[in-house]
Amino acid sequence: MALSERHPRPALTADCVVFGLDLEAEALKVLLVRRARGPFRGAWALPGGFVAPGECPQAAAARELEEETGLRDVFLEQLYTFGEPGRDPRGWVVSVASLALVRLDAQQPVACSDARAVAWQDAYAPPPLAFDHGRILDTALKRLRGKIRYQPIGFRLLPPKFTLSQLQTLYEVILRRRLDKRNFRKKILSMGILEELDETERRVAHRAARLYRFDPARYEAFCEQGAAFSL
Amino acid sequence: MALSERHPRPALTADCVVFGLDLEAEALKVLLVRRARGPFRGAWALPGGFVAPGECPQAAAARELEEETGLRDVFLEQLYTFGEPGRDPRGWVVSVASLALVRLDAQQPVACSDARAVAWQDAYAPPPLAFDHGRILDTALKRLRGKIRYQPIGFRLLPPKFTLSQLQTLYEVILRRRLDKRNFRKKILSMGILEELDETERRVAHRAARLYRFDPARYEAFCEQGAAFSL
DNA sequence: CCAAAAGTGTTTCACTTACACCCATGA
């Protein structure tokens, strides 16, 4: 006990960069809350809050996200820890930022707790953000762009059943460039990690597309053959 | 002020996974200290210590590293933040771990401060480590293996002037597999990021090898052409 | 029948891989 008691301690927060994909608008969205209190009151910020004792930062991020927006069961991974002096006017506050990917259509976020409002906003052109949250968002965007190419995490932005065109749109929006349709389909199908379903997308004013589902078991088998996901 | 004051605070530490490369032994080394005090007294651990107010975690890692081992001017990047409850018997202690790469031959580490001893040990077969430092080391090894292939950070493990064989040994040791000599040379030279010197390695009982130097300016030019480092 | 997106193969080129011998140097 003694040793750690002798040292001054920072406040510890967990912030969450939550991305969602708007397929119709072909836009990447980020979930922001309007601060109801404290410094930057009224400004947009990333959802987040103080980590509780006996709680790991990731769990705190998930808890705060649910408290402020109602979003649950969200894929989260640690992004980076921001601890530059002066990043928070309240004093010494260190933030463990996490990256989250959710289906935009699955749950409607609602403002609760410290949030006056919640909204999906353009991740590439966000409003001015509180604290150093702009920098955190930039870091998250870079990480997402890097990671999506060699890890199958993009599926978390899509519904469980999706068309290949939707998957391609996902990559085009995040990588910010057009991809060739035939080559994209060839490559993703050749990995054998998608389950081809006997259903098609309905309610469309043109030919209906076949639906696919990401299959974690096939992905595991794929990896064990020494292969690596890459797009 | 008020808001953050109301919340319990963790102790914040910065730990450092310092890698060095032993070219003769073809071994990857990690710098460990023997703890002089506190929990796990007498056990091997990563260098590190408490972060001071007004100090960013990275800077704290550098400071602690110098205090405990004398190593200065070291390349550091943030690795991961470990905050699982129970990871430190003293209570709630969150650690921001950093990854460091140094030249094994450049500076001799010496035990000072909280360290009873300092030693370079086999990174792939370390002694039992204090706290969750074994897990931190594993995380660092994975990160290093992943990163070295698409970022030119390996050079920091070598002297400024090095032979292509030394560079190849570096990759073989970290990736843990043999590489083809001709293909390796072709690929690294084709990037045009090395400066070919008119000097050769001396004091060898065989043909002397040409020396090269990593050229940051050429690397920048290389990147701006849209190319990407990869090995 | 028209608009809109789905679906489909082939060629070319670049890059990766596999592979073996002679050369220079110091002891």
Next chain:
DNA sequence: TCATGGGTGTAAGTGAAACACTTTTGG
């Protein structure tokens, strides 16, 4: 002169990129 690592080129195969038309469906 011998032991040791330095240095070099080519051929075959694999994967990436470029590219356009027909099909299906609902309105």
